[in-house]
Amino acid sequence: MNLNSLTKTNGEWLRALGPDADIVISSRIRLARNLSSFPFTNRVNAHQKAEIETYLKGRLEAVDFEPRLSYLNLAALSTLDRLLLVERQLISRELANSEGPRGVAFAPNEIISVMVNEEDHIRLQVIRSGFSLDEAWQEADRLDDKLEEKVPYAFSEELGYLTACPTNVGTGLRASVMLHLPALVLIKQIEKVFRALQKINLAVRGLYGEGSRASGDFYQISNQVTLGKSETTIINEIRDVIPNIVNYERQARQALTRESRPLVLDRVQRAFGTLKSAAMMTSEETMDLLSSVRLGVNLGLLDDINITEVNELFIHTQPAHLQKLIGRELDSDERNSERARFLRNRLREIDPQVN
């Protein structure tokens, strides 16, 4: 499989076609599973680790599931290719940076991916555009059932699925939703939202997982508790809270349009102008400026560019995507210069009319 092709298509979650896609970027279900016949990944020796990989590669390629999954041996890939998969959200940064036999199986539409030899032997993920937790869960559950027919999972009648880290024991389920909340950030209400979420045991992170700053006003909200509740209860708890945040963001956007239209318009247009003209641009600044542009498109302040195009710019300006698109490896300074050139070229023909 030629990874370069990834830069020529968009994963389903980037297409902004799902429900509430103006605010909800994506919904994600992740299941942690382990083989009953091997120690956890952090306890295996090199030989066992290779055995696990070979075993799971075979099962994943053979599983009776549509769409078919293609398996990639991550150890054989370049650092750049692994980073590309991280940016696509097909693998975790931890798996990319770890050592030894490991891999990922994923479907061409990038909705489904299964990591092998991450913290757990199996990390199954379904990610969908917009607010689609139920659809994502059904898809994950279906693949999990099919895999379970072929693969003996480590399971305890008392505890449920056994995982390398106790925080995942039980369902092994993490449900998360990626939100774009620029208006709540602008009106300085985002901290209030965080505090409310923490009170009900939901975690908030940036776009690229734990510890990442919320660049571009992207916030990922997920459950923390996996044990003592059914999958449906966990998903319901997070699913029920999302519409409140979505409405809160929507109200903030309306308030901005009503009360501070010139200020917002100025911010949006300047962001677009800077993206079109800068000679150097970090990934961080790009995300922050694109966040303003995305807000502008959603508020109807800009036309001639749509949300799918903006989403694509978010991912194409990430370091690995950028280097793939340029066609060579670049150091940090070169990336900032090439990123700016890339943005100027992409946006050159776009002259959004002020509405």
Place this chain on the structure above:
Amino acid sequence: MNLNSLTKTNGEWLRALGPDADIVISSRIRLARNLSSFPFTNRVNAHQKAEIETYLKGRLEAVDFEPRLSYLNLAALSTLDRLLLVERQLISRELANSEGPRGVAFAPNEIISVMVNEEDHIRLQVIRSGFSLDEAWQEADRLDDKLEEKVPYAFSEELGYLTACPTNVGTGLRASVMLHLPALVLIKQIEKVFRALQKINLAVRGLYGEGSRASGDFYQISNQVTLGKSETTIINEIRDVIPNIVNYERQARQALTRESRPLVLDRVQRAFGTLKSAAMMTSEETMDLLSSVRLGVNLGLLDDINITEVNELFIHTQPAHLQKLIGRELDSDERNSERARFLRNRLREIDPQVN
């Protein structure tokens, strides 16, 4: 005279045609003169002030001098029209804001202007593009001689020309040069230049005179001493120091191009992009951004726009010019919005190629 026509032409000093016009915006000579038969302006009564104005209006319109001078009664003008003349540098802000009979005579090319009933009865000014102090002095001296044939000046054999403020006694001469020093500001060497100038008794001010901040990296350098030296000595003292500053700025520009080209290019392009896209823009920010653009043009980093056009943008975005160009009076918020629109329209067709 229809003042609106001023917005359709450029004064000579704005045309950037004089020597070293990449750095020296303009050279200016000002002579302070008073009538021997009247008290100074701050001592006259309303009747005398009117008498002085009528008297000087007649003499200025009749003086045997080419180009012919047209006289404007400032008391009859709107506040906006007076501000327009301030922005053109044809009158001082003090004269614009004062009360009672007062006026200005000026030539169509705006090189020469004579204020009536400013701090002194007569303030004669010659302003020329680029580094042209000698030419400006010769022109001022020629008009001064012609006026003196018709007008009895207050003059003391011992002190020289008598003026309302003792700091102007003697020659009544102020020689000043307006410099654009963005590179020295960028490399943080501008304070050093100031200290050197202060040591030799030269004053440094912003674009619009005493107390004005140096918006847009414009600095006006002028003599402080008018007494005990001949006109030629005063002019020589300032004329001799300017080439050093010009060279210092030029070296700073070369160093920037050599050592920090990507940074400077980025700054220049972002400035241009912001000017092309913002929805609100203060006069201050406009000057600061145009300063970067002007630097970019001079460094050969931008084409498709020239220095004369940039100079014109500096003045056309000043509050009074802007209101004249839009055709109505605007409050501060409206000005910021209309200024941004004006800049977007002016720059829409300009897509400077990165060199």
